[in-house]
Amino acid sequence: MRLFSTPQLNPASETGWRRRWFDIIYRSDTPPSRRFDLLLVYAIIASVLVVMLDSVQHIHAAWASWFYVVEWGFTVLFTAEYVFRLVVVRRPLRYALSIWGIIDLLAILPTYLSLLLPGAQSLLVVRALRVLRVFRILKLTRYIEESGVLLAALWRSRRKILLFLSMVVTIAIVAGSLMYVIEGPGHGFSNIPASMYWAVVTMATVGFGDIVPQTTLGRFVTSVLILIGYSIIAVPTGIYTAELANGMRRAEAGRRRHDDRGCIVCGHEGHDPDARYCNRCGHELPEAMDA
Amino acid sequence: MRLFSTPQLNPASETGWRRRWFDIIYRSDTPPSRRFDLLLVYAIIASVLVVMLDSVQHIHAAWASWFYVVEWGFTVLFTAEYVFRLVVVRRPLRYALSIWGIIDLLAILPTYLSLLLPGAQSLLVVRALRVLRVFRILKLTRYIEESGVLLAALWRSRRKILLFLSMVVTIAIVAGSLMYVIEGPGHGFSNIPASMYWAVVTMATVGFGDIVPQTTLGRFVTSVLILIGYSIIAVPTGIYTAELANGMRRAEAGRRRHDDRGCIVCGHEGHDPDARYCNRCGHELPEAMDA
Amino acid sequence: MRLFSTPQLNPASETGWRRRWFDIIYRSDTPPSRRFDLLLVYAIIASVLVVMLDSVQHIHAAWASWFYVVEWGFTVLFTAEYVFRLVVVRRPLRYALSIWGIIDLLAILPTYLSLLLPGAQSLLVVRALRVLRVFRILKLTRYIEESGVLLAALWRSRRKILLFLSMVVTIAIVAGSLMYVIEGPGHGFSNIPASMYWAVVTMATVGFGDIVPQTTLGRFVTSVLILIGYSIIAVPTGIYTAELANGMRRAEAGRRRHDDRGCIVCGHEGHDPDARYCNRCGHELPEAMDA
């Protein structure tokens, strides 16, 4: 869970404005820091909306110059935020190299690069880079509390899910190769990579329909592949459900344990939270501390 | 669970016909109230069927005037029901502003609006409003008992599922933008919103096939997106399964507890199955009978 | 589970050949009854294969008369089996009206009906009835042991799954009506039933692509519908998983309980299966009976 946690910075020795701004920017448990977070979220959503609207041709035709100004406005704003984050943190390099630090940088870099790489030919490249600005929205997940349990369960099951993905890729290679031989380039299975793309699309039950088997044998192999995929969809679901149930049980057990008391006479533990007497020897229990 | 529960009205002080009709309309545990509910359900289904059949062109051509009469009949019936509901309730405004009150109103409003907005131009709008009448069918869920456990589990996992949906939307934005740059308007990815629509359709394994990647790089990104979506489908399933299993375990525990021994002295119930002394007053418990 | 269980017939008073054949036909725990079951399964699979191959045009052209003979051979065989089942059972009517009795009848009726309804016009109808013969294969599930646990879990969750299906239908009606108004007959959404078909196909992530939204608003509504469907797919999975886990836990508890012993001195129960001394008072335990 190291990747997604807030950076373990220790500004305890710091005082004055840096300490205050660190709390505002990196914490989210005081009114000013909450206000800062909300403002930032609104700015991120607005900037992503501008990029999206700018891509619609008839909107771009009418508003291009206005979008250009807004785009630079957001870039300056996010640059200021990025610099400020580095200033108030004790170890700026460590933050810059963390996941969030890199996303923060990627969110402002493309607009600056568009100045260095002018000309008609580079337009497409710049646009590609600008698109990366939508990574800003990834920041949003940081502000939602619940993500902890969900991500922790994902993190614990990462090895199992990776293994599952490699199984899917293996089956895609075998099935793709088979279908390439059975159906051949004439029916859209033009080479093994294309057949593998088809196998993934089919096994994951997406089924675009741009490439479809047309021979009887091909349809039979497809049916088998689908049934395998259909059975295999159980695997990541099972892994994740089991891990999540574990996590929730532990969290609940932790909460309950907090209230627990042992009997002074017989030492028996595990009483109900509202118990006043030990259920083994009948002696009075100490007062329960309510969480 | 406030949203879906029956309104907590307190007509205890009421007597006479209002009290009796309140019981018939809002309860469902007496023979007359059950008969009322069933009649209403039949009327709702019939009215929805009329709207549906009216939309089929060759049926509309033959039965239009008959449907017009039936439509008004149902509208008058449901209006009477709506007014009656407000009359017998102690706090009519509170009911009118509840989820069910608004649905009841939406189910009758469109037909009346079609009188105020006549003319050829408004036809489409009126039709759009009339379609909302199908919200009537939403009332059906109110009459089925089991919905409690299912909705309670949904309600408890609402934050987690919301978070999951925001993750899906974020991935859709990133993947949609990428594919817009890779494939471009020539292959159907005409702008970022359209690409996002494609990303949602693909990631959720729907895969209409109206927009499909045609470049090798685009197909590779699509395969990755599908595998992500395929792994991520585990998340809501896991959340909901864990919550539902929790809910069912609690319900079963509640039922079992109900059968357990009560303390002879203080009457406290809900002891552990292996408890020998009451955990509230410390008195010895009677022997447990094993089920 | 009444529907799928073997009929509770009591032929205890019967003796002689009827008793013997009842055991062969309805039981599956003796060598002759196992042999009978296997023979029947092979005959069912063969007859279904004949129906399937007969539908392929170029095979039908070459083998039509041969298939006709084989078809009648199977029909006579299954008729004999059906009559025999009725003869050896104590209450023939009760069996004839059970699920399996009706399927047995449907598996032979179409071929006989093709004699009563000759002529070119009735050909299609007869073909439709003949297709019902494939219900024979449904018998197969009867012979597989494991189906008990799976069907029991399905049966326990029947109310929840029914409720879930009615929620899906409700959403299909609302979404289908909305899309009918938004997209209109010009884009394939020709009437509300057709739109509902599209909504079910979309929400269940099938996505044929024969009808697709083409307006921006329609695509947005589609995305929302897909995300709802994507979240809702968790519901039946969750229900069934929770019920199945319950069933498996109970089955395991039942097996373990069988081995359990109580301490003669302190009466403590719940020892490990391989325990030799009570873990509360240290007294020797009675011998464990291994299952």
Added chain:
Amino acid sequence: MRLFSTPQLNPASETGWRRRWFDIIYRSDTPPSRRFDLLLVYAIIASVLVVMLDSVQHIHAAWASWFYVVEWGFTVLFTAEYVFRLVVVRRPLRYALSIWGIIDLLAILPTYLSLLLPGAQSLLVVRALRVLRVFRILKLTRYIEESGVLLAALWRSRRKILLFLSMVVTIAIVAGSLMYVIEGPGHGFSNIPASMYWAVVTMATVGFGDIVPQTTLGRFVTSVLILIGYSIIAVPTGIYTAELANGMRRAEAGRRRHDDRGCIVCGHEGHDPDARYCNRCGHELPEAMDA
């Protein structure tokens, strides 16, 4: 789990180079054996990539002769590895007939067969055989530790999943036959096998869209089939999740048990957390340390 485990060979009596190489090839817990495994994995991935790239027409046109040499290089390498595996194992025949032995053979056979079956006509066949070389990648799964738990859960639920698949096939036969009668060859449902292919594609929510219902009745049956498939997707997920959760709980219990107190007298471990006396010899246990 016999199928996927490493072969239970007993080379204990062996010494010298055969023993050493057995450890390097079949074990993976010493530095040299790890290095050997990694090298082999890289070679497998490289050889699969060559087969895949060779299938892309414009790459094949430019690099055909180079690919031919590389192909033979890998074949010689893998042949040497295969022979070596047989040499160092005590029972070569047993290994050769195991799953991995057969895959190892299939990975090298096609290239040799392309020498015996020259000529234009046999080209396609040879290509088909060459594709089987991708089975090499299946070896990869052998090297990942976690696969044990996942495969064990799959293995325990094999009967339930087989039963589920036979249910899916049965429904596909019934639904396919019905749709063949309803829609007919004119709408793409040209025979029952083709209709069954369509039913599997639809029920598993793949939905290519190459065959779609066009009549109202056909669309209704399709909707019902989809809802059945949608409910039935819960089954394998539920089975696998329940089995996997069981497996993980047992693994965790095993780990916890491992930390527990041992009896001072008889050394027995694995006592209940609240046990006070050893359940094998009856001697008092040391105090439990709470984790």
